[in-house]
Amino acid sequence: MYAVTFTATAAQAAAPGPPSGWTTVFSDDFNGPAGSAPSSANWMFDTGAGSSFGTGEIETMTNSTANTHLDGGGNLDITALNNGGNWTSGRIQTPTANVGAPAGGKLQVTASIQQPDPGSGLGYWPAFWMLGPGQWPENGEIDIMEDVNALSQVAGTIHCGTYPGGVCNEGTGVGSGLRACSGCQTGYHTYSMILDRTNTSAETITWYLDGSQYFSVSESQVGTSTWQAAFDHNLSIILDLAMGGGFPNGVCGCTSPNGSTSSGASMNVDYVAAYTTTGGGTGTSYQSLPGTWPQCASENGSCAVDGHKTVAFGANGRFNYSTLGNSTACTTGVFGDPIPGTVKACYTETPPPAANTWTPCATENTTCSFAGVMTVAYGANGAYNYATLPNGASCNNATFGDPASGSVKSCYVTGPPPSFTSWTSCATENSTCSFSGTHEVAYGANGQYYYGSFSGGTACGNTVFGDPVPGTAKLCYVQ
Structure with missing residues (x-):
């Protein structure tokens, strides 16, 4: 067995207040008694064998305060321990996908972290990252800080699209690669990410170390539909300290950890915070055009519809919707302008029996x-x-x-979600699915969904839809 002592280190700073024009949407200073678990209102433990995460890790993630605890000085410590060759460590996650950039706005997620500083660090893999709900990698991952093998470096990466390969090169992702991070093992440094949706046809994610930009990716690099499925929704925040796996092994060209790897080093976190700016324009969350709908009119023409059909107006993956009968003018006056400065068109629902819809x-x-x-x-x-x-x-x-x-x-x-040819994830359970016009919304998980037709958005929860799959975290999808 091993004995654990908790040494308080004075917190470097409280979580900063929001910058001018921003609003705080999540914050934790990790204040509390030494040896206690982090706030259950803010975090839940993600436990089990690291091998189950698909990354090749060899540790077991526990909910023990030996691995994850407050130090009593305003910091969180996640500690990797070797007990007779069996490594344990900690991984915590916000209970829901709780932060996201509104359409037309920005999301900033930041943390002050001191990386582990073991005597021999082969196999250490600290990470501060975000994960989208649903299917990986198509529902997105943003790695804000990773280092491996105690090299005092930092990498920022996105994961999206399909696995293996695809436009996001999975399972490697699109990333900065490891960059020098001087002093990051011996002191606290800030690691930040800004998801910028102010131009909803040219969105970006940018990484910062101590406020200085070092990497950025753009929507155009992976394509609109892939980007929207991955990042145009809320994500959860995760802190963990893994041991071994594909990343550290790939860097060292070896199998890690080994017999000389030091036990007991910690990733220390002073604070985590997230801020957003308000979306511009109407704040509408636009979806890609479902399936392959036929065009019924060019902009400023007239779209003739038989019966009661949904009509989409827009271009380049940005559309506003309305459910109409007979005919309608295909204009911004009727639909609003989902993509200013671009020539648009109107499209009608793909009629049956199109198998993809x-x-x-x-x-x-x-x-x-x-x-x-x-x-x-x-x-x-x-x-x-x-x-x-x-x-x-x-x-x-x-x-x-x-x-x-x-x-x-x-x-x-x-057809039911999550077939993204016809459905787009719009909200996690107990949040809001926002859109303009009238849409079909599906609520559920694991192939079990309830449906409704709504105008101008809806709350995503059992009180609206009923519970199609009790005891399971659900999502809303919009068509």
């Missing part, structure tokens, strides 16, 4: 069965009427009218 659910005069609320299309041969209905639908003319007289018709429902 619609699924057959019933033939004429039978029942289309489903739970919750869904949009149902009824018709044939390119002529369809639509209705948003709860808990199933009678697939007949009495319910929908007759869009294709004399033809045998069928009913179709929209």
Whole structure:
């Protein structure tokens, strides 16, 4: 067994207040008694074998205060311990994806950290990072600070797209590579990231060490749809100290840690804070055009629609939506301007039976069965009427009218998320899904979803939708 003592080190500073024009959305100074766990309101432990994280780590993450504790002086210590060849350490995460940049605004996430300073540091892997909810890597990861093997360096990286490979080069990601970080093992330094969405067609993420920029990536490097799925939503904040794995092994060209690696070094964190600026314009969170919708009009033309259809207006992955019948002018006066200075067009919903958007659910005069609320299309041969209905639908003319007289018709429902050809993640559970116009919203997880049709956004929670999968963290998706 090992004995642990807690030595208080005076906190270097309180978490700074927001810069001018910014608002604090999360902050922790790590004040509390020596040896206690960090605030359960701000953090939860992510426990288990490091091998389960997919990074090759060899430690076991615990909820023991031997590994993760406050030092009594206003700092958090995450300590890696070797007990007879079995390494343990700590990893904590905000309980929800709690911080994100609003459309038209910015998000800054920053921390004051002293990197571990072991006598022999082969295999040490401290990290301060952010993770999007849902599927990795498509729902995003931002690594704000990483170092390996106690080299007193720093790297900033994004992960996105598909694994392996893809536009984000997974599982390596798009990153700065390790850069010199002088004095980062012997003193506290600030590590920061700013996600800038002020120009929603040219968003960026920029990394700073002690306030000086050292790396940046842009939306254009990975493509609009990949970027939006990864970063146009809230993310959680994570602090951890791993041992071994792909990154330290790749740098040393060896297997780490080894028998000489020192036990008991800590990553010390003085504060973590997040700030946002207010989104400009309407503050609308725009989604990519669902699936492959046909164009119905160029800008300032007229879009003719049969029945009740959703029309999208925009270009380059930026669209405003409205649900319309008959015809409408394809203008900024009707839809607003989702992408100023760019020539736009109008598009209508992809009609059934497009497999990437619609699924057959019933033939004429039978029942289309489903739970919750869904949009149902009824018709044939390119002529369809639509209705948003709860808990199933009678697939007949009495319910929908007759869009294709004399033809045998069928009913179709929209496919469930998270198929990002047709659905875009818009909110975590108990937050707000924001959009303009009228959209279908799906709420749930793991293939179980409830649906609703909303105008101008909706709260994302059980009180609105019911609970399609009790005991599981859920998300909202918008179509």
